[in-house]
Structure formats: C-alpha cells, structure tokens
Amino acid sequence: CNARGLTINQLENLDPKKVPTSQLLDTCKKLLSNDQYQESIPFLNETIIRLNDSSDKSVINTLSFTIFQLADCYMKVGDYFQAANTYSQFADQFIQDPQRKDARLLSAKCYTLSGLWRNAEVQINILLKDTTLNNEIKKDALRILAESCFEQKKWGDVIQTIKRLSRFLQSEKNHSSSLIMLTISYTKLNLVDQILNVLPNLNEI
Numbered sequence: 001c002n003a004r005g006l007t008i009n010q011l012e013n014l015d016p017k018k019v020p021t022s023q024l025l026d027t028c029k030k031l032l033s034n035d036q037y038q039e040s041i042p043f044l045n046e047t048i049i050r051l052n053d054s055s056d057k058s059v060i061n062t063l064s065f066t067i068f069q070l071a072d073c074y075m076k077v078g079d080y081f082q083a084a085n086t087y088s089q090f091a092d093q094f095i096q097d098p099q100r101k102d103a104r105l106l107s108a109k110c111y112t113l114s115g116l117w118r119n120a121e122v123q124i125n126i127l128l129k130d131t132t133l134n135n136e137i138k139k140d141a142l143r144i145l146a147e148s149c150f151e152q153k154k155w156g157d158v159i160q161t162i163k164r165l166s167r168f169l170q171s172e173k174n175h176s177s178s179l180i181m182l183t184i185s186y187t188k189l190n191l192v193d194q195i196l197n198v199l200p201n202l203n204e205i
Contacts (some may be wrong), residue, residue: 005034
C-alpha cells in the first residue's frame, strides 16, 4: 500500500484489542484513507466496543462516524448482510444524525443484495414514516419497497407501492421494471381491467 495506509507487516504487529485508543483511532484513519476496507474492519469494531458506553458528546460523534464507516466497509467488501445490520444499527442509535435517512436506505439496499426481502421491507417502511424525506430518497425507497413486496409475492402491496411511485416515474423514460411488476401483480390477482389499462404502456417499451 502507499504511504497513507499500512503495510501487511505493520498490521501484523498491531493487535486491535491491545493498542491504546488513540492509536486505534489513528490506525482506522490511515486504513480508511488508503481504501483498506477489509483491514479496517477489526479496528473499527474494537473502536466501537471502547466508545459505546460514553456519554461525552465528542466521543458519541466519533462513535457515530465509526459505525457508519464500518457499515460502509462491510458493503465495499461485499458483506451485505453485516453492512445492512450495521447501517440499521446506526439509524436506530443516532436518530438525530443527518445521515440517518441514508443509513436506513442503504440498510434496505444491502438486505436486498442479501436476498432478505422482508428485512428490506421493514427498513423502508420505517424510513417512509419520516415526513422530511426529499423526493429522491422517497423514489429510491418506493422502488426498493415495490421490489421487496414483489419478491415476497405480496401482489396487492406491489400495486399500492407502484401507484405511490408513479408520480415520480412520469418524468422518466425507462420505468419498464415497475410496469412489468405491476402487470404481473394484476395478473396474479386476476384484475383483467387493470391489466388492459397497463398494456398500452407495456407496448411502448
């Protein structure tokens, strides 16, 4: 690795459980600055253990940053289940943090990547209770919710979700996946009239 990070030999001489907290934080910083995500994980985990019980505001800020970074590292190394759980932990624990909404959305996305559709649905339903969401987050959340309900064969919920999503899709050229999910859901529920209404839009794609 380059000068910003740590070499394999340097890491072998560092035990996260034994180094002072100041060195632990410095190690996390160096590893993250060099995109050494896998190597960062044990140091971030140990940092969280040490900071978790503090009531000091600056320590809590460091803790929130560390948990979010740990989730990000899990996602970047492809451990989507751990990433989803950690993003969810962040959103639950730091309800006033401005990154809370992003964390909840990322948790849902990572659950979908893990094939855990019910977990993703739960995260999105929590997120959508927030009345301060901007339209971009709402749109992404509803897409994930529609897909999660579809994978669980909750056809009625798919239909209702895509109806909520439709106002965001009107300005988009490509919303074929939503139309296909909607048509299949109507078909499963034998709603012939609604299928006929959707068909002209399907013909366009």
